Amino acid sequence: MTQSTPAASAPAWFAYCPRCATPMVTARVMDKDRRVCPSCRYVYFTDPKVGVGVAIVEDEKLLLVRRRMNPERGKWSLPAGYADQDEDPRETAEREALEETGLIVAVESLLDVFFNPPGQGGASIFILYRARRISGEPQAGDDAADAGFFALDQLPELAFASTHAAVARLLHG
Ligand SMILES: [Zn+2]
Incomplete structure (x- = not known):
């Protein structure tokens, strides 16, 4: 052969x-x-690697976390992480939001599903949910260096093409 x-x-x-x-x-x-x-x-x-993220918007401000690790260290992205094998992606979204920002959140609806071609590292399938805060104040945890809300028209430097795509999807529908 x-x-x-x-x-x-x-x-x-x-x-x-x-x-x-x-x-x-x-x-x-x-x-x-x-x-x-x-x-x-x-x-x-x-199997494809599945990432799950949350978009939480309050008063025209978006919740972002600052990356502590490379790649793209110091830039900002949506709270997100990998789905575990035995985990409903909605649970992943809520778990990662809590781990990275300290906020207890509830998933509301699916915003979109993105495909990232393999070879760039990270998840090849990225599921983005809209969620809302239940309680807590943004506080960096886990692999985040910082966490906070940013005005949608004054976002900081975003990490990864996938974050740009996700934010564009959020802003422009
Ligand atoms: Zn065998």
Whole structure:
């Protein structure tokens, strides 16, 4: 079998079959190169990484968090994080808002779902909810260096193209 160029769907680090421990090979399965067990035919399907964020607007001001870590350290983004395997994304949204800003929030509605092509790091699928504050005052926590509300027409420097896209979606519908 000829090996094609390494694809995101066939990561070489997936070396051994989790069922029978046989070394995995790369083979064409359902139109993509994937890691396959030649012994028991187990196929490793790569799952997209799912990020979830919240847009909380009060009095024409948007809640943002300042990044403590690289990449884009010091710039601002929406409170967001990765969905756990066993977590409703609405819970992810509320959990991340609490962890990063100290606010107890409630998800209200879905704003949009974004796709970020792989290779840029971060989530390939980003779910953005509109939410509202239940209680608390913005206070940086977790991997945030700062948190606060900013006037929509005077936003600070935003991190990531995905934050720009999300804010544009929020502002312009
Ligand atoms: Zn196997």
